[in-house]
Amino acid sequence: MREPAGPTDDRSAFDFDVVPETDQSFENALAKARAGDRLTVDDGIELLTTGTEDEGVDPIRKERVLEAADRRRAEVVGDDVTFVANLNNNVTTACNTGCLFCNFKDTARRFEADHDGEHAGFTKTPAESRAIVEDALERGIYEVTSVSGLHPAFALNEEHHEILDAHDSPARDVDYKPPSVYDTDPGTYLEQMRAMSVGGVHLHSMTPEEADHARRGTEWSYEDVYRELKAAGLDSAPGTAAEILVEEVREVICPGKISTDEWVRALEGAISAGLDVTSTMMYGHVENEAHRVRHLKVLRDLQDRTGGITEFVPLSFVHQHTPLYERGVVDGGASDAEDELLVAVSRLFLDNVENVQSSWVKFGNAKALKLLNCGANDFMGTILSEEITTRAGGTYGEFRSFEEYVGMISAIGRPAVERSTDYRTRRRIDPDDPPFGPRLGPRADGTPVLDGRPPEPGDPAPADD
DSSP states (O other): OOOOOOOOSSSGGOSSSOSSSSSHHHHHHHHHHTTTTOOOHHHHHHHHHHTTTTSSOOHHHHHHHHHHHHHHHHHOSSSSSSOOOOOEOOBBOOOOOOTTOOOOOBBBGGGGOOOSOOOOOOOHHHHHHHHHHHHHHTTTTEEEEEOOOOTTOOOHHHHHHHHHSSSSSHHHSSSSSOOGGGGGOOOHHHHHHHSSTTTTTTEEEEHHHHHHHHTTSOOHHHHHHHHHHHHTTTEEEEOSOOOOOOOOHHHHHHHTSHHHHHHHHHHHHHHHOOOOEEEEEEEESSSSSSHHHHHHHHHHHHHHOOOOOOEEEEEEETTTEEEEEEEEOOOOOOOOOHHHHHHHHHHHHOOOOOBBBHHHHHHHHHHHHHTTTOOOOEEOOHHHOOHHHHTTTTOOOOOOOOHHHHHHHHTOOOOOOOOTTSSSEEEEEESSSSOOOOOTTOOOOOOOOOSSSOOTTOOGGGGOO
């Protein structure tokens, strides 16, 4: 079996123990995939690499994998292409974790009141978060996604503040400084949840990494933390901060983050608390195909035990402004063929996760549409604001209107379907019956969401258009 193919030679420069070598054959793996049999890790590796001794992906074999995945997608979820009317409201970029793939965060020291330098980061108060969500509700949005940096002043609640402050050296021991140190107080996690959970909106927040931050310095269980967050308004948890769930890769790209086992325990806690969760993979940096399939195996095993995962979201690494790129560790991201195969093999390998997402933020419109014919069935959401990928160098924008969604999805001959966060509520949209706007939200009446910019003085209210 060949060495892993990728956009750079850097992946083979790491002396990883996990390598994409198997005793399986591509033909056997493909036959199992076509028959709907559960795939092994070796099967997945063969399909991802197209199992040839030659450098790169075999284009003919690749198309056979994509065809099998698209057929499986049709069998499992049909032809509907779903999307959601949502807003991203990330509370803060302050973070000391130091992940090398990220350009979203800003070192927390820059946010302190006595710091002289300038920075491009932000922290929002609970009141500011509430105002942003209230405005989005008026525009028809019904999901708020919030993923934030690990601000040292963030604590779960006031009791947590007291526990953290009692450490001999809070900054060193538990990455904590009191809110009074900073220009802006982010409030507690519970206060932010209450602020964003207004008017019947669905709040999708608190990654495993954030949940760990919200229990640091204590012996609280993840389930207890998520139960408190749920009581404050949290409706579901994003399975981000996953990157690649193999320790030897995490040691390279995010050594300060929680381990694979801790990530799994956090999501198990969220599910035990009664929350739906999503799952992700951020790929196309230093990892190889064997790491990717092992990651999928972690997710499949978690789903076997819990049944709480609603979707899988492949996140192709956007490299341009990240430390991994600036330090010369990588010189690009995944190739088009790798993106297509990752989506396809995810559909075939994750036989217990119904929904696979294609991200126009990561891939752009044309490529994201192509991935809907490679096994994906969900097309993200309206977003309104997207900061994480944009700060890393993403160039595909921060907003898609319902009109754009209907036009793009109709162009590939598939039905456009507005859906709730949990996929339990759906509304098929008639492409011959404009105007197109959200109807599933608590204040949604079908009025088009005009654009992604914040409203300015003098703008007409959305309901007046």
